[in-house]
Amino acid sequence: MESRLEIADVAQEFVTFLTQGSPPNIQAEAARYVLGLTGSETGRSLLASQKGLLQALAKLLEAPPGAAAGAVGDAWRTLVNLCAEPSIHGSLLAALPGLPSQLLARALAPNWPWAGEAAAALANLSREAGAFRELLEDGGLESASDKTYQEPGLARLVTALTTPGYNPHAPLHYLASLLSNLSQLPEARDFLLDPNRHLIQRLLPLIHCPDSAVRRMGVVGTLRNCCFEHRSHEWLLGPQVELLTFLLMPLAGPEEFSEDEMDRLPIDLQYLPPEKEREPDADIRKMLIETIMLLTATAPGRKLVKDQGAYLVLRELHNWERDPNVRLACEKLIQVLIGDEPEAGMENLLEVSVPPDVEQRLQQLDQQEQQQLQQEREEALQSPSRLDGLGPS
Incomplete structure (x- = not known):
């Protein structure tokens, strides 16, 4: 019990250190230490159990560009590593409701410097059905329109992925992995395969993208699912x-x-x-x-x-x-x-029913x-x- 109390006390101290009002050097040191904890499964599980610390990290993610850049960058990398651990997705989403939609908004922001990390975190998180189901239902990927871009979210994802220089500050290769994960859902495939939207045709040139195997893999995975x-x-x-x-x-x-x-x-x-x-x-x-x-x-x-x-x-x-x-x-x-x-x-x-004994064989x-x-x-x-x-x- 004492060790748990000690951990809670230490976590509370780090919450104080990570707030945007802390001195930049203290904030950066704290963020660097927290990032180091994500290097092991034990450290990731420990962080996932500290709701207050996760919420402090989430607030740091939203710091304006140029503010405590080192600490903000480490906070984003921490989130990428946490999202790579499927066993803590439940705790992460419980502590940070709406995280998938928040990440999507940052990944698709044309000038957000950490958009690449947002895309990578979302690609990791969307390996779980619950997370990308939330994107379709709450994040508006299927039907809701962005007032600035006037197109559905899933179409915006394709636009960001296929537009050269969409974000000059960040590579967005992991948006292809996200799209591949999303295309496991029938409603996402229906959207992508709508002949009137021409989304599949826009993705095809990326099969030959020389800059990133991650992008090629994600696009081919999307096409395979479709x-x-x-x-x-x-x-x-x-x-x-x-x-x-x-x-x-x-x-x-x-x-x-x-x-x-x-x-x-x-x-x-x-x-x-x-x-x-x-x-x-x-x-x-x-x-x-x-x-x-x-x-x-x-x-x-x-x-x-x-x-x-x-x-x-x-x-x-x-x-x-x-x-x-x-x-x-x-x-x-x-x-x-x-x-x-x-x-x-x-x-x-694809419609042939295989008897159980044959399937086992x-x-x-x-x-x-x-x-x-x-x-x-x-x-x-x-x-x-x-x-x-x-x-x-």
Whole structure:
């Protein structure tokens, strides 16, 4: 009991030190110490239990630009680290009601110097369903309009993410992670996939963003989530969006094709320069393949993917790929493209009901595959060798 009282007394002292009226050097030292506590799980849990201290930090976050910059910056970094700990999200949101909406407002403020930290904290926090559900319901992402920008909040998020120089003082890469998390909700996907809003088309160029793997990962994750809406597949694959071209481009290399094969590819994928490089991040390559796989879940989607020469790009990728997880994903997609069509009643793979015993068996097979991949990875580290690619069967 005494230790708890001591902790409470120390926390109260830090509340005093962190207030905006404290001397700048004392305030900065206190903020630096609190930030250091977030370096361990124990420290993060301790901070999450101190409501008064959290509220003092929240007030410091709102300090005007230029005021106690060091202390404010450390306060923002503290919040990023706290939001990265899922086990304390409940305590954090209980102490700071409305935190997701507050963070969103700062992340989307065009000149706020800590907008990047606000976006990162919100991306961490929105991994939990409750937090991003609050954004949709209270933060107005789905329907409410900002009086200054006159557009719904979710559209503003896309605008901030896709507008060069939107905030010249802060990178906003983690807005893409936030968007990916939000797109797990059906209502967010419906909003993004509204053909009249043209939001998906604005996101597509960011698949190739050279400045940030975080931004590319978030955008591809958003697109993958949207592809669970199979009723939008034909629109996504059609001339209004041309999603497949954008998904295949990072997977394509400088390989040459015969004239007949070249004619099967979309125009933008023909005659790529010899210096063309593939997406360097293996996780993003895997996610791109998974997104294309989702687009093949329906018969019309499979036909459109096949007709646009996806197999040719995937064949060359498989020859080049060294990551076993990406290779496996590539092989599964190739089998879909070159295999027979599903039997009657199973044309839409996203709507097929899998019996429990079959699902359990599939999970066992997946575990066996993962174990085999791990063994192959260990063997490859000891004796690397080139693996041949797949060909049509």
